[in-house]
Amino acid sequence: MTELPRASFNERAPARAAVAEGDGIAVPLRAGAERAGDHVFWWRLASIAIVCGAWEIAGRIPINYAFPSFFETALAFGRMIADGSLPKAYVSTLQPLLLGIAISAGLGIGLGILMGLRRTAEWFGAPVFIVLQSAPVAALIPLITFVYGIGLTSKTLAVIALALPVIVLNSYKAVRNVNPSLVAMARSFLASRWQQILRIILPDASPLIFAGLRLGIAAGFIGVVLAELLITPTGIGDLITYHRSVADYAEMYAVIVSIILFSAVTLSVLQKLEIVLFRPEQREAGA
Amino acid sequence: MSAATAPAGAVMANGASQAIVSVRGIGKTYDGGVEALRDIDLDFPAGALTALLGPSGCGKTTLLKIIAGLLEPSRGEVRVSGRPVTGPGPERAFVFQDFALMPWATVLRNVAFGLELRGVPKSERRQRARQAIEEVGLAGFEERYPHELSGGMRQRVGLARALAVEAEVLLMDEPFSAVDEQTRRKFQEDLLHLRQVERKTFLFVTHSIEEAVYVADRVVLLSRRPGRVSQVIEPQIDRGASPEDIRRDRHYLDTVEEIWRGLRQYVD
Numbered sequence: 001m002t003e004l005p006r007a008s009f010n011e012r013a014p015a016r017a018a019v020a021e022g023d024g025i026a027v028p029l030r031a032g033a034e035r036a037g038d039h040v041f042w043w044r045l046a047s048i049a050i051v052c053g054a055w056e057i058a059g060r061i062p063i064n065y066a067f068p069s070f071f072e073t074a075l076a077f078g079r080m081i082a083d084g085s086l087p088k089a090y091v092s093t094l095q096p097l098l099l100g101i102a103i104s105a106g107l108g109i110g111l112g113i114l115m116g117l118r119r120t121a122e123w124f125g126a127p128v129f130i131v132l133q134s135a136p137v138a139a140l141i142p143l144i145t146f147v148y149g150i151g152l153t154s155k156t157l158a159v160i161a162l163a164l165p166v167i168v169l170n171s172y173k174a175v176r177n178v179n180p181s182l183v184a185m186a187r188s189f190l191a192s193r194w195q196q197i198l199r200i201i202l203p204d205a206s207p208l209i210f211a212g213l214r215l216g217i218a219a220g221f222i223g224v225v226l227a228e229l230l231i232t233p234t235g236i237g238d239l240i241t242y243h244r245s246v247a248d249y250a251e252m253y254a255v256i257v258s259i260i261l262f263s264a265v266t267l268s269v270l271q272k273l274e275i276v277l278f279r280p281e282q283r284e285a286g287a
Numbered sequence: 288m289s290a291a292t293a294p295a296g297a298v299m300a301n302g303a304s305q306a307i308v309s310v311r312g313i314g315k316t317y318d319g320g321v322e323a324l325r326d327i328d329l330d331f332p333a334g335a336l337t338a339l340l341g342p343s344g345c346g347k348t349t350l351l352k353i354i355a356g357l358l359e360p361s362r363g364e365v366r367v368s369g370r371p372v373t374g375p376g377p378e379r380a381f382v383f384q385d386f387a388l389m390p391w392a393t394v395l396r397n398v399a400f401g402l403e404l405r406g407v408p409k410s411e412r413r414q415r416a417r418q419a420i421e422e423v424g425l426a427g428f429e430e431r432y433p434h435e436l437s438g439g440m441r442q443r444v445g446l447a448r449a450l451a452v453e454a455e456v457l458l459m460d461e462p463f464s465a466v467d468e469q470t471r472r473k474f475q476e477d478l479l480h481l482r483q484v485e486r487k488t489f490l491f492v493t494h495s496i497e498e499a500v501y502v503a504d505r506v507v508l509l510s511r512r513p514g515r516v517s518q519v520i521e522p523q524i525d526r527g528a529s530p531e532d533i534r535r536d537r538h539y540l541d542t543v544e545e546i547w548r549g550l551r552q553y554v555d
Contacts (some may be wrong), residue, residue, distance in 0.1 A: 173530035184357055185387035188375045189452065201402075203391050281391055281432035
C-alpha cells in the first residue's frame with residue numbers, strides 16, 4: 001500500500017552489501033534485483049551526490065545570478081547555524097506547527113474514524129472536508145488574518161486548515177476499507193462492538209491512517225511556511241523573505257533546503273515509529 | 288450399499304433429538320430483491336459431517352452464514368441445540384474461505400483470538416491455542432506471521448482458531464477453495480482424521496462434488512437460485528480405508544456420478 005520497500009529501512013544494508021558482492025560476481029545474471037536491494041545505501045548516496053553535483057554545476061555556470069551553488073548554500077547554512085538565526089527561526093516556526101499538527105492529528109483521526117463508523121457522521125462531515133480538501137485553502141489565509149490577527153492563533157489555524165482535511169478523509173477511508181471478512185470473523189467469535197473497533201478495525205486501518213497523518217504533516221509544513229510568508233514575517237518565513245530582500249540568495253536557499261530536509265526527516269521518523277508501534281509483522285520482516 | 292437418497296424437502300430420518308442444528312423454513316431475500324434461499328428445511332445430526340453442495344450462486348454460503356448468525360434470515364428460524372439463533376454463539380465456530388487472519392498478529396495470537404475476546408486469561412488461552420496449533424499440524428509456527436505462511440498453512444491457522452474455542456459445531460465456508468489441489472487433498476484427509484478425534488459436528492460448504500463425497504457423511508444438494516434443498520445423499524463409504532482406496536472405491540465413484548447427474552440440470 002503506502003509502505004516503502006522493506007529494504008529502505010534496513011540500516012545494515014552496507015554491511016550485507018559486501019556479502020552480496022561475492023554472490024554477484026559468481027552469478028552475475030541472477031544478481032540484479034538482489035544487489036539493488038542490498039546496495040540501497042550506496043544508491044541513495046549516489047542519488048544525493050548527483051543532485052548536489054548538478055546543483056553545484058548549475059550554480060557555477062550560473063543559470064541565474066540569484067542561484068547560488070551548492071557549496072555557497074552549505075556555507076551559508078553553517079553561518080546561519082553559527083550566528084543562531086536559523087535555530088531561533090526554527091524555534092519560532094515549530095510552535096504553530098506542532099500545535100497545529102497535534103490538534104489536526106487528534107481531531108482529524110477522531111473525526112475520520114467516527115465518520116467511517118457512523119453513517120450520520122459521514123453524511124454530516126464528509127462534504128465539509130471534501131470541499132476543504134479541494135479548495136485552495138491558501139487563499140483563505142489572509143481571511144484568517146483579518147479575524148485572528150497576526151499572532152500564533154492565525155498561524156496555527158493555517159496549519160490546521162491544510163492538515164486537517166487530509167487527515168480526516170484518510171482516516172475515514174481507512175476505516176471504510178477495513179477488510180469486512182475480518183470484522184465478520186471477529187463477530188463470529190463473539191466480539192463486542194468495542195472489541196471489533198479496538199482489535200480489528202483500528203489495527204487494520206492503521207496503515208492508511210498513518211499515511212494520512214504523513215500527508216497531513218506535509219501539508220502542515222506548507223501551511224506554516226505560507227502563514228509566515230503571508231501573515232507575519234517570523235521564523236522560517238521571515239528568514240526567507242529577509243534574505244531575499246537583501247539579495248543573500250545563498251542564505252535564502254539554505255533556509256528553504258533546511259525546511260525541506262526537516263520535513264522529510266520528520267516524515268520518515270514517523271513512518272519508522274508507526275512500524276515499531278503498530279506493525280509487528282513488518283518489523284520482524286525488516287529485522 | 289448404494290447411496291441412500293431422500294426426496295427434496297424431507298425432514299431427515301435421523302430423529303430430531305439427534306439434530307444439533309435444525310433449519311426451519313429459512314428464506315433469504317437480499318436488499319436488492321435477489322432471492323437467495325427459499326423454504327429451507329434441514330436437520331444436521333450431531334457428530335456428522337454434512338456438506339452443502341450446489342452450483343455457484345445457489346446460496347450455500349448464505350445458508351451457512353445464517354446458521355452462524357452472521358446474516359439475518361428473511362423468513363424462518365434456525366435452532367442450535369434447541370435454542371433459536373439470534374447471532375453468533377459460543378457453540379458455533381466459523382472457518383472462513385479467505386482465512387480472515389489478522390496480518391499484524393502471530394499465528395499464536397490469531398489462534399487464541401476467540402479466547403482473547405472471551406476474556407480467557409493469557410496463560411490459559413496460549414496453552415489451548417498451542418494445543419489447537421499442534422492438532423492442525425502447525426507446531427513450530429506459533430511465532431510466525433500469516434504473510435510468512437502458505438495458503439494451506441493459513442487455512443490451518445483458521446481451523447485451529449475455530450478448534451481452540453471448543454465449539455460443538457464447526458461451520459466451514461469453502462475452506463479449501465483458496466488452496467492448491469495437492470494441499471486440498473491433504474487437507475481433506477486431515478479433516479477426516481480430525482473428525483474421528485474430535486466429537487464435533489461439521490457443516491461444510493463446497494462446490495466440489497468429489498470433495499463433498501470424499502469427506503461428508505451427508506451431502507445436501509441445493510438447487511440454483513433461489514436455493515432450495517433438491518436432494519440429500521448419504522454416501523456409504525468405508526472411511527477406514529486408505530485415501531487411495533476411497534478415491535478408487537466403486538461407491539465413491541457412483542455417488543459422484545449420481546450427484547453430477549442431479550446437478551447437471553442446473554448447469555447451462
